[in-house]
Amino acid sequence: MRLTFMAGAVAAASLTTVVPATAVAQPGGVTAACNIDINAPKEMAIMSLSYQQAKAAQNPEQRKKLLTSMTKELDTKPERFAKNPTGYQYLLSEVLKMWALEPGTPHAPTRSSIGFVANPTETIDLVNAVDAAYKAIVAASPACEADIKAQRQNELWLAQTQAALSAMSGGSLDSAEYYAKRSMLLVNGPYPHYVLANVANQKNDKKNAMMHWKHVIDLSGKDSVYKDLKSGSMYYLALTQLEQAGGAQGADQVALAKDAAATFKALITEYPDSPEVPNHYNNWADALTLAKEPDMSQVYVGMLADPDKQSDISLAIGGVVATRANKTDDALKLFEASVKKNPNSRDGLRNVAASYYAKDRFKDMFDPSRKLVQIDPNNYDAWMFFAYAAQGIGKAAKLPAEKKAWTDTLVKYQTIADQLPVKVEIAGFSRGADNATLTLALEQVAATGTYTVTAEFLDMEGAVVATATADAGALKKGDRKNVEIKGTGKGIYAYRYKAIK
Numbered sequence: 427m428r429l430t431f432m433a434g435a436v437a438a439a440s441l442t443t444v445v446p447a448t449a450v451a452q453p454g455g456v457t458a459a460c461n462i463d464i465n466a467p468k469e470m471a472i473m474s475l476s477y478q479q480a481k482a483a484q485n486p487e488q489r490k491k492l493l494t495s496m497t498k499e500l501d502t503k504p505e506r507f508a509k510n511p512t513g514y515q516y517l518l519s520e521v522l523k524m525w526a527l528e529p530g531t532p533h534a535p536t537r538s539s540i541g542f543v544a545n546p547t548e549t550i551d552l553v554n555a556v557d558a559a560y561k562a563i564v565a566a567s568p569a570c571e572a573d574i575k576a577q578r579q580n581e582l583w584l585a586q587t588q589a590a591l592s593a594m595s596g597g598s599l600d601s602a603e604y605y606a607k608r609s610m611l612l613v614n615g616p617y618p619h620y621v622l623a624n625v626a627n628q629k630n631d632k633k634n635a636m637m638h639w640k641h642v643i644d645l646s647g648k649d650s651v652y653k654d655l656k657s658g659s660m661y662y663l664a665l666t667q668l669e670q671a672g673g674a675q676g677a678d679q680v681a682l683a684k685d686a687a688a689t690f691k692a693l694i695t696e697y698p699d700s701p702e703v704p705n706h707y708n709n710w711a712d713a714l715t716l717a718k719e720p721d722m723s724q725v726y727v728g729m730l731a732d733p734d735k736q737s738d739i740s741l742a743i744g745g746v747v748a749t750r751a752n753k754t755d756d757a758l759k760l761f762e763a764s765v766k767k768n769p770n771s772r773d774g775l776r777n778v779a780a781s782y783y784a785k786d787r788f789k790d791m792f793d794p795s796r797k798l799v800q801i802d803p804n805n806y807d808a809w810m811f812f813a814y815a816a817q818g819i820g821k822a823a824k825l826p827a828e829k830k831a832w833t834d835t836l837v838k839y840q841t842i843a844d845q846l847p848v849k850v851e852i853a854g855f856s857r858g859a860d861n862a863t864l865t866l867a868l869e870q871v872a873a874t875g876t877y878t879v880t881a882e883f884l885d886m887e888g889a890v891v892a893t894a895t896a897d898a899g900a901l902k903k904g905d906r907k908n909v910e911i912k913g914t915g916k917g918i919y920a921y922r923y924k925a926i927k
Contacts, residue, residue: 460569460570463512466513469507470510477517480492481524490528515566519556526552526556594625607622619641619645620655620658622634657693664706668682668683668716670682679716694706704737704740704742708747710725715750725747726745729763733766736767738919741774746777754781757781761781770884771920772798775798791815800922801921802923804925805849806843810839813836819832847872849869850923857919860914861914862883864881865909865911866908868898870905874900875900876898877901878897880894881894881922881924882924884919884922886919891916891918
């Protein structure tokens with residue numbers, strides 16, 4: 427947009443932050459540029475100088491006096507400006523914008539309080555009035571549409587948007603909704619829809635929340651500025667779609683579940699490096715189950731094709747999905763790939779051993795089981811894998827001595843499992859860039875015991891990055907207690923805890 431000034435006026439760049447002039451194709455190949463002349467008539471040229479003075483004024487009273495004078499001039503016999511509607515509406519939008527940003531000015535002041543002559547006792551919503559002025563510019567000069575679209579993203583829009591976000595963060599839902607809608611009047615962008623989605627979600631209006639999250643996704647496009655906003659909206663949309671599908675029935679359930687599956691798939695595709703990707707795979711599979719989709723392989727087929735691009739956690743989840751789909755060969759490949767990527771993956775080792783058992787590959791169970799009890803020494807099932815393997819091999823043995831040897835092995839490991847003073851299950855393991863948290867669920871088997879639990883946090887090669895302890899205290903037989911152990915250090919990839927005796 428090009429502004430034309432009278433001689434001696436301040437340079438155009440200091441008047442406004444609008445983008446450079448654009449050209450719009452016209453019939454016959456002629457182009458029309460957005461050209462706003464604020465020189466004619468002479469009253470407008472004088473006002474443009476007053477506007478510059480108002481912008482530069484440090485004294486609020488002086489600034490208000492100049493703005494009041496301009497408002498009055500623009501409202502007195504407006505027919506004087508009929509031959510230059512774009513210039514008139516442009517100056518009007520700028521004056522109204524300054525009034526709206528003036529500290530202490532109400533959102534809808536009386537017209538007379540800001541200088542209007544006509545209808546002095548009526549109120550004027552300043553954001554609505556600025557929006558109306560922009561629309562009038564485009565109506566008078568269609569070539570200015572793109573420039574006005576950019577002009578809308580100004581200080582007034584920013585103030586409404588920031589107010590909406592602040593109110594949302596502070597839990598003031600009605601205020602957040604109010605400011606978001608005012609922001610949207612000026613710019614129908616991702617931010618107000620994000621606020622309205624969160625407001626609707628907190629009010630348990632899931633339908634409107636999903637609608638606004640979809641708007642955030644569409645309006646964000648590929649703009650990296652909105653990356654976090656878009657990814658967050660996709661995540662909340664997918665979770666809400668899945669949640670709603672779980673509570674629906676029949677065709678409604680299938681439709682919502684299909685939507686959830688598509689959104690989780692899109693999340694993984696667009697943000698493959700997100701730490702939440704493993705959870706997305708799991709949720710995608712859950713959505714396909716609710717959608718009664720028979721082909722679960724779509725969740726993990728990419729992992730099988732290129733496992734190096736996946737994390738060990740994603741590969742393990744892919745194996746679980748394949749197991750749910752009764753694709754045992756695919757599951758085993760994925761579990762093996764998980765352990766190859768992270769040889770200290772407790773879940774990977776556990777699932778590899780279980781998969782070997784399911785395929786009667788009993789001798790292959792020993793290697794992952796040995797590694798497993800080094801990582802998870804108080805886990806009953808980890809020790810029982812040895813017993814299950816011995817049982818399977820013993821059944822196939824032909825010589826009595828061989829059968830006895832494997833029966834003795836079975837008894838040995840079942841006794842170890844049964845005599846654990848404390849049984850442990852892994853209740854949780856989360857790893858960040860420079861920290862990790864391991865949660866152990868303890869169940870007291872022996873009569874009593876007092877324990878301090880020590881865990882070692884490992885890097886990808888298995889070297890110890892950090893060691894930490896937690897006090898489990900005194901436990902009586904049958905007691906259950908969760909113990910959380912935190913490790914600090916970069917590159918934590920796995921863990922092991924020392925045997926609790």
